[in-house]
Amino acid sequence: MGTFSYFPHTEEDISSMLERIGVSSLDDLYSDVPPEFIHKADYDLPDAMSEQEVRDFFASLDKKDIKLKVFAGAGAYDHYTPAVVPYLTSRSEFSTAYTPYQAEISQGTLRYIFEYQTMMCRLTGMDVSNASLYDGPTAAAEAMKMSLACTKKKTRVLVSETLLPNVLKTIRTYAKFHEVELGAIPAEDGQTSLGALKAELAKGDVAGVVVPAVNRYGIIEDLTGFAEAVHEEKGIVIEYCDPSALAVVKTPGEWGFDIAVGDGQSLGIPLNFGGPYVGFMTCRSEYVRKMPGRIVGETVDGEGRRCYCLTLQAREQHIRREKATSNICSNESLMALYVTIYMAVMGPEGLREVNNLSYGGAHYLHDELLKTGKFEEVFTRPFLKEFVLKPLIPAEKLQSKLLDAGIFGALQTEEGYVSFAVTEKRSKADIDELVKAVKEA
Template identity: 40%
Template sequence: MRYLPLTDADRRAMLDVVGAASIDDLFVDVPAQARLDAKIAELPDHASEWAVERHMAGLARQNLVAGDVPFFLGAGAYRHHVPASVDHLIQRGEFLTAYTPYQPEIAQGTLQVLFEFQSQVARLFGCDVANASMYDGSTACWEAIGMARRITKRKKALIAEGLHPHYVSVAKTMARFTGDELVTCAPELTPDGDVDALTAAVDKDTSCVVVQYPDILGRISDLSALSAAAHEVGALLVVVVTEPVALGAIRAPGDMGADIVVGEGQSLGVGLQFGGPYLGLFATQQKYVRQMPGRLCGETVDASGKRGFVLTLSTREQHIRREKATSNICTNSGLCALAFSIHMTLLGERGLRELAMLNHARAVEAAEVLAAVPGIRVLNNSFFNEFTIIFDTDARDVARTLADQSVLAGVSLGRLYPGEEALANGLIVAVTETTTSEDIAALAAALKEVLA
């Protein structure tokens, strides 16, 4: 029997309140080409449970498992080794069943975990305070732009050419509803980033400058001068970090004057997971804390003077202030934040630095080997564990050919920037501690054969 909780009269009453003539009117913002106008022909009306399981298992066998082949994909999602103890601990019943910790007297464990997570993120990013996580890096990036608008009362955001195009896309989608002006462009294949051009473009109408560090091409820039230029005209510097492991080897953005630092926490504890769920990181300086979106856990003492933890500044959240809230996000990626925090705790500061240096060393090895292959040019003057190589042919074709040979060579810029022919020959190669010298040799041999 179908479960129909609403009557036609119920639906009509709700549509009248929101001012929609029909349910279809609620989906007008979804592009027509993305909507189904008929049943999916390939799907049967029904099937037995065992038949569905067998069919889905067959589809799953078509996947190429990251750990089974030479793997050089990155561009915002990275394959790192996650200790088995992380998965073991996050599956403890008290973590899996925990929900929103609105009642601190019965949620001390969850609140303490989130407090420790915030402390780790704040220290990693070089900021005073961090929130208890957000959905993912791209939504955290948009929230930073919105926060800068609230602080500066301006609506023009300068976005560096090296910001991940998916992050730019999310920001453009949200800006349609807020009126923010986003000034951005596709990157140029130059060895260094566009920090000087950004610095020159900052003016008194700028709310913030958004720059990725390292950027989508793997380039690393000193952001100190950009920070000074932004602050001189009352604008904020927003730094996006898609690979937090890098901060074990390079300067924290907050140490270079960043006002807001956001990022993707997937690299630590979470795993690739076919693209999600992931973990948004968000940190800022103390003077801006009241404009920071999302939830914030704080330390206090109870009536007996014992240490305790509570949610603080929650009056900013949507579930309380509705349309007056700083954000529509009033939850956090709690389980992924827990995994991140456990992995960070297991590493410690020394372990994180060692992991970062191992990543960089493997990437340097790969860059040197690939640079010796005829028909390949390494773009970067600087990089952490990810760099861009340039071919004399379309990198999309090269990547597909190697994938058919079970070598996942990297992410082609033509895939990230369709229509940008100037970028079509670029390939982003990511190397982590899971990459072996044998993997690098296999990639070089495959490229040598394809490019011959």
């Protein structure tokens, strides 16, 4: 066998190393494995390719995907990524490092996580942030568990039915196996019902309540009275939010909530067919010791210089094992860097303008679509960049007509509506194109 580019060993290296070990062949290193478990047959795998062949192969696969202008959201938003973000994030000092266990040679990672934590606190109006979780839906599931840990003797968690479908489903999976009783808060005219929430709270067993800030219909929920109602019953109130939207939408901190979770994807992370994204969690300081995931803190080194390290680790699995606040170990650190650099680039003005453009485009599209006569309005509540309409022609026909025009939109919802999302990446001309295709449908 010839050499392979990722393996530096020459045949001489191998023989001299075997000699030091005191065995005569590589196979001898497996003498502790019962022979019946040594796989003797050929593996049914592809033949090794050259790098050029690999590149061409993936390019050919990529060609099979149809490139579309995305007018869909449902938890994944096509916002613009400034060039410096992937450029800096791909520096291998960041990307090829492990979790920053050795703080002395990991100040780069530790410092950006500290910046990330600060930015997420400022965006959500909360006191503390962890270093990231997998994605929004799993962050919501972690928050559900956390609410039980923060409230002794309470057993039930309420989830709003206006949460995104994949958030609800992930929470349900975690709840089923973690043996958490879930209750649903129904929607009333496209918004979580405060009356229904109060009725459930009155039963006295509610540990946590999860509601969205901007919900599955794109509606900005009016959460007046929610925190007060939940706190009166000594529960924890959790907001699921789109962090990009928080530049303009009232924050979980301002609503008086205890925990904020969501997906950082809307902060400039490409759609990537669903991942990697980044889950975030921020909370009030009194709950920090119940928080899942890594946390970075500031301290000083031996010479008194400002520096950073992983802290409050007594919460974590490598110390506490089955008593840990969560099983999470690897998180989405590099994607946290991605959104940190994104927020540094955009700043407060940029992030607000992203919302202005998305809001403006979405409302323009909404009004133009209604004018076609092929939709009925479902809700009249305020929305941000995503909305649903009731189609008066079959949704499949609508979607396929859009696909013919190179557009992905009119995502069908469980309720029989179709949803559209608009970001700053979609120009007015793009929107006109969509409307034109709808008119022809």
